[in-house]
Amino acid sequence: MNMLSKKARCDADGQDSSFFVGLQEYEKNPYDVVRNPSGIIQMGLAENQLSFDLLESWLARNSDVATFEKNGGSTFRELALFQDYHGLPAFKKVLVDFMAKIRRNKVSFHPNKLVLTAGATSANETLMFCLANPGEAFLIPTPYYPGFDRDLKWRTGVELVPIHCSSLNKFRITESALQEAYQQAQKLNLRVKGILITNPSNPLGATMTRLELNHLITFAMDKNLHIVSDEIYSGTVFGSSSFISIIEAARERNLENTDIWSRIHIVYSLSKDLGLPGFRVGMIYSDNETVTSAATKMSSFGLVSSQTQYLLSNLLGDKKFMKSYMKENRKRLKKRHEMLVSGLGNMGIRCLKSNAGLFCWVDMRHLLSSNTFEAEMELWKKILSEASLNISPGSSCHCTEPGWFRVCFANMKKETLKLSIQRMKTFVDSINDENSENQQLSFCITKRRSLTKWVFQLSLYDRGPDR
Amino acid sequence: MATNELHGENSPYFHGWKAYDNDPFHPIQNPNGVIQMGLAENMLSFDLIEDWIKKNPRASICTSEGLNKFRDIAIFQDYHGLSEFRNAVAKFMGRVRGDRVKFDPARIVMGGGATGANELITFCLADPGDAFLVPSPYYPAFGRDLRWRTGVQLFPVMCNSKNDFQITVEALEEAYEKAKQSNIKVKGLIIVNPSNPLGTVLDREALKTLVSFINEKNIHLVCDEIYAATVFSAAPNFISVAEIIQEMDCNRDLIHIVYSMSKDMGLPGFRVGIVYSYNDAVVNCGRKMSSFGLVSSQTQHLLASMLDDEEFVEMFLRESAKRLSDRHKFFTMGLEQVGISCLKSNAGLFVWMDLRSMLIEQTVEAELELWKIIINQVKLNVSPGSSFQCVEPGWFRVCFANMDDATVEIALKRIQMLAGQGKEKEVAVKNKPWRKNLRLSFPARIYDESSVMSPRLMSPHSPIPHSPLVRART
Numbered sequence: 001m002n003m004l005s006k007k008a009r010c011d012a013d014g015q016d017s018s019f020f021v022g023l024q025e026y027e028k029n030p031y032d033v034v035r036n037p038s039g040i041i042q043m044g045l046a047e048n049q050l051s052f053d054l055l056e057s058w059l060a061r062n063s064d065v066a067t068f069e070k071n072g073g074s075t076f077r078e079l080a081l082f083q084d085y086h087g088l089p090a091f092k093k094v095l096v097d098f099m100a101k102i103r104r105n106k107v108s109f110h111p112n113k114l115v116l117t118a119g120a121t122s123a124n125e126t127l128m129f130c131l132a133n134p135g136e137a138f139l140i141p142t143p144y145y146p147g148f149d150r151d152l153k154w155r156t157g158v159e160l161v162p163i164h165c166s167s168l169n170k171f172r173i174t175e176s177a178l179q180e181a182y183q184q185a186q187k188l189n190l191r192v193k194g195i196l197i198t199n200p201s202n203p204l205g206a207t208m209t210r211l212e213l214n215h216l217i218t219f220a221m222d223k224n225l226h227i228v229s230d231e232i233y234s235g236t237v238f239g240s241s242s243f244i245s246i247i248e249a250a251r252e253r254n255l256e257n258t259d260i261w262s263r264i265h266i267v268y269s270l271s272k273d274l275g276l277p278g279f280r281v282g283m284i285y286s287d288n289e290t291v292t293s294a295a296t297k298m299s300s301f302g303l304v305s306s307q308t309q310y311l312l313s314n315l316l317g318d319k320k321f322m323k324s325y326m327k328e329n330r331k332r333l334k335k336r337h338e339m340l341v342s343g344l345g346n347m348g349i350r351c352l353k354s355n356a357g358l359f360c361w362v363d364m365r366h367l368l369s370s371n372t373f374e375a376e377m378e379l380w381k382k383i384l385s386e387a388s389l390n391i392s393p394g395s396s397c398h399c400t401e402p403g404w405f406r407v408c409f410a411n412m413k414k415e416t417l418k419l420s421i422q423r424m425k426t427f428v429d430s431i432n433d434e435n436s437e438n439q440q441l442s443f444c445i446t447k448r449r450s451l452t453k454w455v456f457q458l459s460l461y462d463r464g465p466d467r
Numbered sequence: 468m469a470t471n472e473l474h475g476e477n478s479p480y481f482h483g484w485k486a487y488d489n490d491p492f493h494p495i496q497n498p499n500g501v502i503q504m505g506l507a508e509n510m511l512s513f514d515l516i517e518d519w520i521k522k523n524p525r526a527s528i529c530t531s532e533g534l535n536k537f538r539d540i541a542i543f544q545d546y547h548g549l550s551e552f553r554n555a556v557a558k559f560m561g562r563v564r565g566d567r568v569k570f571d572p573a574r575i576v577m578g579g580g581a582t583g584a585n586e587l588i589t590f591c592l593a594d595p596g597d598a599f600l601v602p603s604p605y606y607p608a609f610g611r612d613l614r615w616r617t618g619v620q621l622f623p624v625m626c627n628s629k630n631d632f633q634i635t636v637e638a639l640e641e642a643y644e645k646a647k648q649s650n651i652k653v654k655g656l657i658i659v660n661p662s663n664p665l666g667t668v669l670d671r672e673a674l675k676t677l678v679s680f681i682n683e684k685n686i687h688l689v690c691d692e693i694y695a696a697t698v699f700s701a702a703p704n705f706i707s708v709a710e711i712i713q714e715m716d717c718n719r720d721l722i723h724i725v726y727s728m729s730k731d732m733g734l735p736g737f738r739v740g741i742v743y744s745y746n747d748a749v750v751n752c753g754r755k756m757s758s759f760g761l762v763s764s765q766t767q768h769l770l771a772s773m774l775d776d777e778e779f780v781e782m783f784l785r786e787s788a789k790r791l792s793d794r795h796k797f798f799t800m801g802l803e804q805v806g807i808s809c810l811k812s813n814a815g816l817f818v819w820m821d822l823r824s825m826l827i828e829q830t831v832e833a834e835l836e837l838w839k840i841i842i843n844q845v846k847l848n849v850s851p852g853s854s855f856q857c858v859e860p861g862w863f864r865v866c867f868a869n870m871d872d873a874t875v876e877i878a879l880k881r882i883q884m885l886a887g888q889g890k891e892k893e894v895a896v897k898n899k900p901w902r903k904n905l906r907l908s909f910p911a912r913i914y915d916e917s918s919v920m921s922p923r924l925m926s927p928h929s930p931i932p933h934s935p936l937v938r939a940r941t
Contacts, residue, residue, distance in 0.1 A: 015849055059529050062529075064648070076513065080513065086479070118759065119761065130469040275541065275542065276541045278544050280763050281537045288655035290469060297474045297476065301616075301760055301761055304763065306737060307737055375605050
């Protein structure tokens with residue numbers, strides 16, 4: 001008899017993908033400016049480490065939070081006992097205000113419709129449990145965050161069917177791509193329950209256009225589907241074109257109080273905007289009472305520590321501070337983004353135009369030996385071993401086109417980013433040298449076609465092995 | 468799944484919660500309110516922890532002393548957990564077991580409280596449709612934690628008062644056979660030791676019997692030892708399954724422990740659940756699954772410091788046990804004075820009270836009738852045995868560690884009056900003025916009027932949406 005469950009035995013958690021392999025390699029040989037200057041630079045983790053100093057100075061000015069002495073009187077024991085799955089009311093209030101601020105107050109949120117979870121990881125899984133049965137499916141645009149294979153499918157038994165997006169139109173979701181995905185699901189005999197999008201996108205770093213959102217909404221209305229919008233990067237929008245939340249798009253179409261309104265659900269977290277992934281603060285926002293009621297009960301399996309709720313309700317409650325924090329944070333993200341884009345641009349590598357996120361979606365198709373995923377993996381391994389950079393290959397994000405890579409820029413010091421760009425330059429130069437040698441070689445081969453075979457072979461041996 | 472009833476919250480037992488939430492006791496503002504005796508929480512030793520936190524500012528990432536750790540902690544989301552956290556937890560678990568066993572930090576896996584930990588281990592060990600055996604009476608939320616999203620079934624191993632609710636081999640075999648006959652695969656046995664709701668500990672023989680049973684049937688054994696440090700008298704001693712497997716041959720791949728900081732340390736709000744497995748594959752899989760319920764790194768950091776402080780841990784365990792013992796003695800003696808007996812116990816935050824003699828007839832209906840009287844007229848929210856799937860009507864779990872001395876005294880008086888009235892339906896509850904108790908061996912706590920000591924807490928099971936704690940500032 002199999003002693004463990006199927007879930008324990010299977011690979012659905014996707015942890016053997018290159019995304020995780022790269023992380024492991026990094027752990028074996030991590031870069032450190034002093035102790036290991038030739039180690040691997042981690043560019044595969046979408047973390048925001050740019051603005052801790054701002055948070056630290058807030059804490060230094062507000063040390064009464066530490067002693068639980070805010071609101072006049074010790075609240076330690078109340079917090080220690082507080083395990084109500086409805087969450088700390090003060091915390092939910094500041095969270096909905098914060099979420100509204102990010103959306104330029106174009107929409108307002110109610111604390112009663114917010115469910116707290118242990119990170120967005122838990123929020124996404126919980127929504128799948130609530131919205132779909134085992135064997136049912138969600139459509140998801142590619143490329144997408146590799147962790148979704150685990151978060152959405154593993155314990156829930158839900159299937160993911162990709163909506164294929166292509167570089168030909170900047171990876172935007174089209175009506176025909178939606179239709180195709182839906183039909184594909186039907187071919188596989190899968191009942192589609194909804195669509196899950198990440199907006200701003202991971203790994204693209206781009207916010208979705210109004211047009212895309214409208215396609216989605218129309219499609220979801222037509223097919224009676226749910227829309228889950230993971231807006232975890234909504235606070236990292238640094239570019240000029242602003243972020244449109246799915247809720248905003250729906251509101252603009254006067255869809256409040258219609259059927260579809262109760263099928264739109266937002267996922268959010270403080271892990272990216274505030275750079276606090278360790279604190280495990282995620283949330284689900286939905287107008288659908290059945291969903292929030294079930295999700296609230298399910299959150300019992302992953303509540304947010306009351307200690308953390310208390311700290312953050314004070315931090316986020318300082319509206320003046322949060323305003324200046326978000327402004328400065330965006331400024332720093334923008335600068336880093338520009339640094340990477342221009343640095344890569346100088347070596348002939350282009351990035352998808354993006355205005356958000358903690359990474360760039362980099363086009364290295366021209367560096368592939370062939371237009372295949374094998375060549376992409378080859379290139380990825382080379383970059384890892386020769387340039388000592390851990391970046392994420394597009395195939396790990398289920399991209400349908402080989403040659404794209406996600407490169408993170410916000411999880412390191414400025415000098416480290418500079419160094420990684422230098423290493424990339426060195427690497428690209430070496431490839432170009434190789435390529436030009438090969439070009440010369442093939443030119444010579446063409447020239448010498450007229451000579452006898454054995455003379456041709458001698459010439460090859462003279463040059464030695466190229467790859 | 469969102470619409471089925473497996474979350475268990477629509478059961479009739481919520482009547483008790485509702486009654487409390489609508490009319491909560493407060494010594495001054497609402498002295499006739501319902502006293503909450505249905506929440507197994509440990510509120511007796513907060514002062515010790517508060518004291519430690521004040522003396523150890525470095526353990527917090529918010530203080531000037533601890534601020535330098537802020538960014539490293541804030542960014543840390545590795546599902547292995549902070550190594551200092553795992554080391555401290557392993558050390559603490561060993562200490563709680565008198566250092567008779569050593570725990571390996573590498574086998575510690577985090578869960579979102581014991582709630583999350585129990586669900587996680589079930590996901591790892593069983594497929595939808597499989598079953599776990601669980602001795603009854605058992606913690607009601609197991610119905611949700613072990614079954615809801617996992618699709619696993621529970622088969623009770625029935626225990627009764629004839630032998631003080633001990634688990635017998637016959638009962639185990641009966642439950643196992645029942646599952647087999649329905650063509651259901653039994654994947655394991657889950658026990659809670661010390662027991663909730665009984666408050667008893669399993670002796671060496673009983674544990675060995677259980678281990679032999681699961682070994683022979685080749686099924687898993689999950690031991691929820693969440694109440695391990697609430698054992699308040701040395702006899703009988705608490706023996707962990709970790710000790711037993713050192714003394715006998717068994718397949719260690721079948722042995723798993725669930726633990727938490729919620730009862731021993733009284734920190735349920737911090738959501739610290741632990742799965743400790745002797746099975747490498749379970750540790751690996753469980754660790755990945757823990758992504759869905761990691762412990763906040765801020766909390767890991769605080770506890771790593773606290774639990775590593777050997778002097779503090781020693782003092783805390785000793786003092787906490789003493790306070791629990793005193794409270795238990797006071798309460799049970801008070802009950803004995805009016806002829807109410809409880810199952811003999813030496814652990815947990817509650818007593819298993821025998822009110823069979825007060826039942827009009829030995830049925831669940833009569834038990835629920837009596838329970839309604841206790842809630843509505845005696846104004847105590849206690850938990851009826853049927854909510855624990857107890858096969859014998861008339862038993863009630865009564866929590867005693869979630870209130871101060873004065874409230875316990877009032878609760879006791881109310882129960883004494885109930886007993887004094889015998890089988891009469893009408894019980895008049897007189898308005899007793901609150902006063903400090905001079906008989907107790909430790910000082911009564913002063914009521915802080917700005918914060919309620921018998922907090923108006925919402926059970927996670929309560930359907931009522933508002934939490935009165937920590938009001939929004941805007």
